[in-house]
Amino acid sequence: MAENEVLGTFFEGKGFSLAHEGSEVLSLYHEGEVIAIFSQTSPFTTQGRIRLECSEHLVEKHGYGKPERGITYAFERPVR
Numbered sequence: 894m895a896e897n898e899v900l901g902t903f904f905e906g907k908g909f910s911l912a913h914e915g916s917e918v919l920s921l922y923h924e925g926e927v928i929a930i931f932s933q934t935s936p937f938t939t940q941g942r943i944r945l946e947c948s949e950h951l952v953e954k955h956g957y958g959k960p961e962r963g964i965t966y967a968f969e970r971p972v973r
Contacts, residue, residue, distance in 0.1 A: 899940050904947045911943070923950055 896911045908924040913933075921929040921943060929946045931938040951957035 899943055900947065901944065904944060907947070907951065909947050921946055923947070923954075928954075 897905055899911060900909050910922045912920045912922060914920050914930075917933050919931040919933050919938065920927050921931070928950050929943075931943065
């Protein structure tokens with residue numbers, strides 16, 4: 894499967910890339926930094942798992958998807 898099919902255009906556009914390190918290792922990079930290493934022979938190395946790693950990295954390391962400080966959204970207010 895091609896890299897752009899595995900990552901999808903969303904994650905490619907966010908600076909993610911994949912690299913084959915030898916015949917069994919697949920490294921996931923974000924902006925040049927290794928964020929995950931997968932075994933290409935593992936049944937757990939799937940497109941979904943790789944995309945999940947991308948998503949979790951964006952949220953945990955870059956705050957992607959979290960509301961900015963000081964902003965209160967309607968769903969955060971107590972309902973009376």
